[in-house]
Amino acid sequence: EDKVVQSPLSLVVHEGDTVTLNCSYEVTNFRSLLWYKQEKKAPTFLFMLTSSGIEKKSGRLSSILDKKELSSILNITATQTGDSAIYLCAVSNVYAGGTSYGKLTFGQGTILTVHP
Amino acid sequence: NAGVTQTPKFRILKIGQSMTLQCTQDMNHNYMYWYRQDPGMGLKLIYYSVGAGITDKGEVPNGYNVSRSTTEDFPLRLELAAPSQTSVYFCASSHQQVGLSNQPQHFGDGTRLSIL
Numbered sequence: 001e002d003k004v005v006q007s008p009l010s011l012v013v014h015e016g017d018t019v020t021l022n023c024s025y026e027v028t029n030f031r032s033l034l035w036y037k038q039e040k041k042a043p044t045f046l047f048m049l050t051s052s053g054i055e056k057k058s059g060r061l062s063s064i065l066d067k068k069e070l071s072s073i074l075n076i077t078a079t080q081t082g083d084s085a086i087y088l089c090a091v092s093n094v095y096a097g098g099t100s101y102g103k104l105t106f107g108q109g110t111i112l113t114v115h116p
Numbered sequence: 117n118a119g120v121t122q123t124p125k126f127r128i129l130k131i132g133q134s135m136t137l138q139c140t141q142d143m144n145h146n147y148m149y150w151y152r153q154d155p156g157m158g159l160k161l162i163y164y165s166v167g168a169g170i171t172d173k174g175e176v177p178n179g180y181n182v183s184r185s186t187t188e189d190f191p192l193r194l195e196l197a198a199p200s201q202t203s204v205y206f207c208a209s210s211h212q213q214v215g216l217s218n219q220p221q222h223f224g225d226g227t228r229l230s231i232l
Binding site: 042 | 149156157158159160161174175206213214220221223224225226
C-alpha cells in the first residue's frame, strides 16, 4: 500500500523563525512529489518536484526532493502569520496496467501556526 | 473565471438518506477528481475521471457513485448515507494528469457533510 508520512504533525513558531517540514514516502512507480498549502478552504498548489536534489523556490518557500532517501523537505524562512496553514505533501505515481492516470497519495499534513 | 464550483457548501443528512454533491468546472479540463478529507488527515481519492464518459475508482470508493456525462460536470452521489461518510469533500480538476506537469490541480472550496 502506498504511504506518505509527514512530520511534525503540528508546529508552533513565532514570526521570523525558519521552519522545516518533512515528508517521507513509500510508493510504487514514483513520478513526482507535490506540496500544497491549505488555509481555511481548498488546498493551493506550491511546488512539484520530480528530480532529486533540485531546489524549487518561491519567495521565502523552498523545497528539495531526495529520491535516494524517499523524502522531501519544505523550508519556510522568515515566517509570517500568513504562513499559518496546513501543509500537505502528496506523491504521484504512474498507474501500472490501466489508464495512464497518476494516482495522488496525500500525507496527513503538518499544521503550522505562526504567532506574531 | 469561476474555476471549480461545488454545491452545497454545507449539508446535514440523516442516516440512510441519499444526496448528490455537485461539481462543475469552466476550464475545459479533462481530468476531474473527488477527494474526502477527514479531520487531521490528508485527502483521500474517492473517484476520478479522465474525460466525459470515463470514470474509475480511487482509494475509498465504497458508498459512492459518480458520472461524467459532460466535460464540465462531475457529480458525486451518496446512496445510503452512513456516519462514516461525515467529512469534507473536495472536487478538483486539471488539464493534464496530476503530478505529470507543473500545472496544478484546481480545487473547489469543499462541501462539509455531516451524517447524523
